[in-house]
Amino acid sequence: MKNYFYLLLTLLFTFATSCSVDKVSDEEFESIKGSWLLTSWHVNNPVDLNNDGIATSDFSAGCFTDSNIVFNNEGRGTIFFSSKVEYHTEEENGNITYMVTCATSTELKPSPISYSVDKDIITIYDEDRISQLVKENNRLALTIEGGFITRDINTFEITSKQDVTYYFTRP
Structure with a gap:
């Protein structure tokens, strides 16, 4: 019986010391x-949103001016x-x-x-x-x-669909 106790104790010690939880450092949160x-x-495939004959993949914030992500303490925040x-x-x-079409409203609130x-x-x-952000x-x-989805103005059928990447910087 004593041998079983030592065996159990050894197994528990081995298990407890071999498993670790990666803790996020305060520095990473900061x-x-x-x-x-x-x-x-x-967007990956260039489009000519302003109809000037020049397609591009990179755009300024435009309609998304004032959009933001806020990271608070303890893993909480908002996206807007x-x-x-x-x-x-x-x-x-x-x-x-x-x-x-850009539709702004006072009813839009941070999530x-x-x-x-x-x-x-x-x-x-x-x-x-x-979602994942890459720093x-x-x-x-x-x-x-x-x-990024475009729809036909008359039929509302999807005419193109592609990935979009939003870039956020500190103000």
């Missing part, structure tokens, strides 16, 4: 704590998009014309999030989604798969 402003966004944006297309004489940090990856959890120097990149 490195992202505060407000981050959406300053630009990017200042506009609801819709992108429409219309084909005329073989040319695609883009139309952008609460929780977050965790693992080196340069910040995982945010909001109402129904888990690149003093910039956070949030990629939303299939987040």
